[in-house]
Amino acid sequence: MDRDDPAYAGQKDYSRALLNLYDPLVLGPIARFVWQCPTGGLLERYRRHIRPNHLDVGPGTGYFLDRSGLADGSPVSVLDPNRNVLGHVSRRLRRFDVTTVEADVLKPLPIAGPFESAALHLVIHCLPGPMSRKAAAVANIAAVLAPSGVLFGASVIGSSGRHNWIARRFLGAFNRQGAFDNLADSESGLREILEVSFERVELETIGGIALFAATGPRGTTPRPEPETRRGDTMGTPASRT
Template identity: 60%
Template sequence: MDRDDAAYKGQREYTRPFLTIYDSLVLGFFAPVVWRIPPARLVEEYRRHLGDRHLDVGPGTGYFLDRAGIHDHQAVTLLDPNRNVLEFASRRLQGHDVTLIEADVCKPLPVHGPFDSAALSGVLHCLPGPLPRKAVAIANVAAVLAPTGVLFGATILGDSGHSTRLSRTVLRTNNRRGTFDNLGDTLEGLREILEASFEDVELEAVGSMAIFAATGPRVNQPTDGTL
């Protein structure tokens, strides 16, 4: 990704060395201690929603897909603007039907749908804000889902979330550094941008995070990114 791109700061820290400690640091400490959500809760969402053709936007280390389990009949597409992420996650998922796409979810997606499921887990709070600006990412994913497809994921809420002193400190530090851009992200605002692209939306606040699942995409015209 170009350093001048507005989304660059949100993914610049995903270097190869950082990815080697990501699971123990981010999932082992920050998720349960700072954001107060056990990683197992997010794995449950993958097990519940993972379809035969799945698009994983921002797959991180591939932890959730690995823990949820990919069956032989399932095909997974990993999409991320950071090549380090794609290579790391694909190594973890080797032996499965995995396709890598280096792309930005805030731009038309260069993928061939339709997908049965798509995940945006830990992505939205890293995208350039304010929250209404992130609606394009939701719309781009909706455009490549099957009519019966589901978008699911989780994101860290801003100041309006159920925060502790520790989580507020980490939240503001990450926003100052540019790793997050989510101080104004609210549960209500998240519902609005999801409902703009989907008929039915489920939302749940867990600690400082929102877990969501959306079905009935309002746009069912898969794109190859050339529109």
């Protein structure tokens, strides 16, 4: 991704070192004590919504996919602009049939689908604001979901969230540093951008994190089979591992 792309900052920090620290640190004490949303609750919802033939946008370390309960050999596509992330996840998830796609969710996705489920899990707060710009991510995913498909995920709410003192310090620091761009993200704004692209939206909040599931992608029609094989290049690099 170009350094001058507005989305660059939200994905640039995922080095090998951070990916090794992410599960014990971010999904451990930071989720529990900073955002007050223990990972167990996130995982329970993730497992509830995921279906075979899944697309994971911004998979990070692949922690949730690894514990998703999907059967070995299941087809899973992972999409991320960061090559460290794609490498880490494809190594970790060797037991699935993984297709990696190097792409930015804010641009039309170079994959055809249709997918039965898609996760945008702890990603929206990393995307460049305002909320109206983040809406493109939701619309791009809706466009590759099956009519019966579900988009689910979670996102850290900005200043309007129910945050404790330490969470507000983290929010400020991450927004100054660029890893997050979410000070103006609100629960109602999240609902709005989901409702633009989906007929039904469920939203709940745990601590400072909003969790969502959206069904009935608007304007999707049955898509023809893509001419390229799954995992072929289709505009930007993608590989099947």
